[in-house]
Amino acid sequence: MRRLIAAVALTIASPAVADQPDIRSIVENHIIPRYEALASEAATLAETAAEDCTPSNPDLIAAYHDAFDAWVAVSHLRFGPSEVDNRAFALAFWPDPRASTPKTLAALIGDEDPVVERPEAFDSVSVAARSFYALEYLLFDPQFVQSENAGYVCSLVRATGEDISRNAAAILSDWQAGYGKLMATQGNDTYRTSTEAAQQLFTALSTGLEFTSQARLGRPMGSFDRPRPNRAEAWRSQRSLRHVILALTSTRELAGMLSGENTALDDAFDEAIQRANSLGDPIFALVAEPQGRLRVEVLQQSIDAIRRVLSEQVGPSLGITAGFNSLDGD
């Protein structure tokens, strides 16, 4: 009799279990390899800058692009180790609506602040003057590339590269040293159940897509009457559209793993990525013209369509209630 009851219970439980994503696989095959790539590319960036920190060094520029690519591929994974000690913001301070990055950099250079010679103290510098976005100013913006104080700018490039590498290594180390296990195995104070772990991943995915839609595209789109192409992300190094494509590609993998390869979801990603690929303008300068802005808006709508499929189809299967108030955020 006891055996029969157990069998019945299993039968009832199994459909729900089948819907549950394989969290361990997501940690081991989506998250950790991406943070490994970031740590490795960031280490190369730091080494290359140590050898030759001038903006004319093509190896340095290539290393900057590779490491920045690796960051964008994890930029949706904003929880746990990335949030300790402001690490993620020290890697990526953007948007920057008050232009804090160039202002803080200019102040460091103007003062010839000796902090650049003490790597262990560099984390005392404001996050606005660290990160890939600060490095972009130093390597691509005429104000810094043509600075009269090229020697100091060079030291600042070197210090920023080291700081990026240190933060990337610290995040990876935390994932490998324990956080990955907390998430993959659950039953601990951080993740009591696999549902909680799935919900964290769902939130990361959904927030990541929202950021791509509202910040990466919304910032340069501005309003119809006042488009703002100079607000595009990383336009100085021609990376704005590239970030959208990298972010969509990376979140598509997570979405597939979380949703049990939901076809509607994957189709929605496919459409958005195709639209992004066909845009043909790396820095969204086209938003300045109504026709061009419309094309970016259509891309934005296709990302919002992904988000709708997520909240309508994937969320409920993960036990996430799409509450009227719980999703409001006010």
Next chain:
Amino acid sequence: MATRRSFIAGMLAAGIVPKPTWADAGSPDFLSAAMKPDGSYVLCGLSNKGAIVFAVPLPDRGHAAAAHPSRPEAVAFARRPGSYAIVLDCRTGQSLTRLEALPGRHFYGHGTFSADGDLLFTTENDYDVAAGIVGIWDTRTGYSRIGEVSSGGIGPHDVRLMPDGKTLVVANGGIETHPDSGRTKLNLPTMRSNLSYLTLDGAIVDHMHLGPEHQRNSIRHLAVSGSGDVAFAMQWQGDMSADLPLLGVHRLDRGQIELCQGTSIGTLQGYIGSIAINDTHNTIAVTSPRAGLMQVVEEGAVIWQMSIADVCGVVTEGTGFLVTAGTGRIQMSAEAYFDYQLSWDNHIIRVN
């Protein structure tokens, strides 16, 4: 004789709950915005029995409302980043006039009247410069805009009048947003929330900041007691593993801050949606739609809590509190509730 609570509970148990109908109509006791099943928005007047007295259409999603201190008149605000507020006759739901945000501004969704009801104060974003604004409107001249002052911080959300009638308290959430990028938070690494106390003509009386560990704690909603306790409810913007309280009480006169440990980030999923004070019983209620939890606090300790899915709106009623939820529920006591085919919005306010 059965009390109302036991009477309603008894009917629930027997499964014979009467639907509140228009027959119950009279002056409403509460106002709350809601979404209808077809996705359109309404503002409802509610009786203290949970009956809908009127429902008037709103052009977009609402947020909170403010009741005039003497006339049966209230202002219902659009949800952030909203551009309108509607002044209505509370007895009928008829719209009296409409406030439009100035160019380059949007409302945050809250406002309050002066003690004599002559002025209305609204929280606003001057978004191109990310400056928090308290807008001032004259109710005697059909709600004309007569001025504005700095809110004392970025992202002013809730504003209340202190019991002295001369001081406003503003919850500056600290988060910069711009309508071009929706509700994307633009300054999390540098954000700093505060409570600001202002005279009615805008002079800063005092600021209250929490310690650096609270850098990502955004003060959003306020409830003020008759004796001047300012209860403030926060929303955490950092990693959810942090262990900090989300409810505090500030006393301006004593410069004293008390945080309520039981209202933790973990318990409330980092998010309080609404807050109310019951002056007679010296209790504070907070709601978290994310955690689906309502908590009641007395002297800094959580004395009672109840799970209610998507709960958010809370208002003082009788000896306790009445809460509303996005599921359509109006919960009047631990046992008594009504379920409507509506999604009740974040806040419910008293109007009588």
